[in-house]
Amino acid sequence: MPSALVFFTELADAPSKAQRELLTLAASIGEPTVAVASEVSQATAEQLASYGVAKLLVAPANQASFLEHSLSVLEAAVKQSAADVVLVANDNFNREVAARIAVRVGGSIVTDAINVSADLVVTKDELAGSYSAQAQATGGVLFVTLKPNSIEDAPQSAAAEVSINELAIETSAAEKVRIVGTEEKVVSDRPKLTEARVVVAGGRGVNGDFGAVEQLADALGGAVGASRAATDAGWISHDAQIGQTGVTVSPQVFISAGISGAIQQKAGMQTSKCIIAINKDVDAPVFEIADFGIVGDLAKVLPQAAEEIRRRQA
């Protein structure tokens, strides 16, 4: 049976949805080891037990480190666990850490995976989700970065004890990169865009006002996204950008409001399970891929839908 290692740079008391998906996937492969490059509380360790985690390796950093500490922890954990497959999150930082250690240990890396089978065949999206490919390692450790919203989170009920083991790491390489400034972002109460079950996104058609988009997102408990036209116009933070140079989302429901659906925008959302589009222009390309389309004014349609949802929930 192959063995899996899951690597987290941080693990909060409530693991994120993406982290729970990684744990569920690891459990389906074999008794997983989890390595974390920062402090882990006893309460969090207990949660890991419900995912069949066999071993928890923890190595908090002694000093501020942008990159080297995470590299050292993953390298040490790969060696100590002797894992065949290493699962990490799909964000830029984690994929870079995994890719560098894949070079260091002579392994390979597959990004944007949506599944890994028990015999370590990786299923992944190619060409912005227009193809589905399967790949397999031909030797060495296989590093896989998993797209969020790929695996149904399924903790098991039988919970054994998981003890926190300190992972011994060799002294990290001298830090080449210094952190000289940190701007904290405004943290929203809405779900994370990449992990949300519902995404409502606005484009040029919102005309500077995301109020109606936010209202509908909140009625549905969803996240707010945007097209590049809207973020470039400064109507909403760049973090909300969905598309080739922004984030890729794959929610259950994607509601596109006032977005024409240019090819670069489609690249970020076309693997959504269900797409609903609202646009004034009947010829907008987004209607070609929408399961349900409304030709109309989003400033009227979105508030009406939000109100109707609240009415039915009341």
Place this chain on the structure above:
Amino acid sequence: MTEENTAPLKIVVLVKHVPDVQFDRHIDSGSLRLDRSESVLSELDEYAVEAAVALVESQGGFAAGHEVIAASMGGKSASNSIKKALQMGASSGVHLNDEALIGSDTVVTSKALAALVEHVGNVDLVVTGMSSTDAETSVVPAQLAERLNFAQLTHALSVDFDGASRELSIRRDHAESTLTLAAALPAVLSVTDQANDPRYPNFKAIMAAKKKSITELCVADLGLAAEAVGAAGSRVAVLSAEARPAREAGTVINDSGQAGIALVDFLAEQKLI
């Protein structure tokens, strides 16, 4: 120290020749390789060329002896992407073209590109785009930093270079923050589409590019064995690749005042709420 601080900068900018995203792209069902016939310079690499050329311009320009070498690994037509970079202002080109490279994964691609940078020699900075628009892995810049033992400054939202200290700093999104990161050269820099506005080459720049040289290299020139690269050297193999069924257009209605209700009815019918 003074001498080192005034030495001209040698910058390699990596450019990739990729299938045009404006057209339908295909993976061949037999070879499982991407059809590269309608290819162009990856649009995200234009930001890398702009960053490299703008950095030189901020340090006294090419007259000061700085170099920007546009390098590409790819088949014969990849020279078109190098030419585009030369038109945008790069000073010379290097084209690594060898059939042995076909089927290289990221680990092997970074091996070949690191060998290319070492072959160029005395490189201060490697600049890349945030991602290729074909494979979209975004990991080769980090792997190059690993292999070259250079500082990794990737996914830059903005770039600053201090000529006196020869220190490069960038802003980068990380978790719930935007960090400012700084490092001394040598470094690998990858830039996002937020970093700059790539220039359009004018007629004069297009004519000037015709006089710039492109050096052709094969893997043997880099001291690499053919079996150490390409599919033979890669430790991951593609087993299959299938086009997902195209999404079909569903019902489209005109709003006659009740479309918001219809939207909610649709969500309910699909059991999505």
